[in-house]
Amino acid sequence: MPKPTDDFLQLVSAARTCRRFDASRELPEGTLSWLVDCARLTPSAGNLQVLRYITVQSAKNREKFYPGLAWANYLKEWNGPVEGERPTGYIVVLAGRGPDNKISAHSLLDTGIAAQTMQLAAWSRGIGTCIFRSFDPKVLGEAVSLPAELDIVTVLALGCPVEERRLVPVGEDGSIRYYRDGQGIHYVPKRALKDVLLAQY
Numbered sequence: 001m002p003k004p005t006d007d008f009l010q011l012v013s014a015a016r017t018c019r020r021f022d023a024s025r026e027l028p029e030g031t032l033s034w035l036v037d038c039a040r041l042t043p044s045a046g047n048l049q050v051l052r053y054i055t056v057q058s059a060k061n062r063e064k065f066y067p068g069l070a071w072a073n074y075l076k077e078w079n080g081p082v083e084g085e086r087p088t089g090y091i092v093v094l095a096g097r098g099p100d101n102k103i104s105a106h107s108l109l110d111t112g113i114a115a116q117t118m119q120l121a122a123w124s125r126g127i128g129t130c131i132f133r134s135f136d137p138k139v140l141g142e143a144v145s146l147p148a149e150l151d152i153v154t155v156l157a158l159g160c161p162v163e164e165r166r167l168v169p170v171g172e173d174g175s176i177r178y179y180r181d182g183q184g185i186h187y188v189p190k191r192a193l194k195d196v197l198l199a200q201y
């Protein structure tokens with residue numbers, strides 16, 4: 001049996017969302033399929049394993065894919081990474097709609113588990129990730145061919161990070177909005193344990 005490890009909190013702390021990458025450093029071959037392999041083993045409601053994945057890595061396809069993503073809603077003055085700092089890979093997570101024509105709550109939960117597993121796995125190899133829920137499915141669907149019966153639930157953008165991201169406690173003003181300082185360091189406010197752990201019976 002592998003030994004329990006206490007550095008998981010360190011991994012979760014370090015695996016921050018990343019939105020600026022070194023576009024000249026390609027992901028090592030096989031990285032995206034390895035991440036999907038990690039996602040495929042995650043818990044799934046009813047073990048139905050409804051999620052499907054598409055990876056995008058070639059420079060030509062990346063270029064077509066990029067305009068379909070909406071970056072960092074709180075950074076109003078920033079329009080997303082400039083050329084040279086764009087992701088070097090994407091993973092598209094897809095699921096089918098239910099009889100009500102909606103993605104089920106179970107599929108959304110499965111997607112969250114898969115996405116965070118891939119984000120942590122990526123960071124275990126020093127690769128930064130941004131999970132997207134704001135995207136234009138039409139633009140993405142024109143960039144890569146998607147199965148008609150499936151919808152995009154989320155997209156992960158990946159690459160070698162060039163931005164420093166730091167956790168900070170939520171301040172007195174209570175704002176949870178992430179921000180950057182003059183050096184471009186990205187700060188992410190997180191609530192304190194005492195404010196989220198409501199009770200311990």
Ligand SMILES: Cc1cc2nc3c(=O)[nH]c(=O)nc-3n(C[C@H](O)[C@H](O)[C@H](O)COP(=O)(O)O)c2cc1C
Pocket residue numbers: 015016017018019070071072073130131132133134135165178188
């Ligand atoms: C479900 C989900 C959807 C997200 N959608 C977007 C998005 O569309 N665009 C974006 O730039 N970041 C997106 N993010 C990243 C969040 O903004 C980020 O997780 C948050 O600012 C906290 O930063 P952290 O991941 O470093 O803790 C999303 C994250 C999650 C979990």
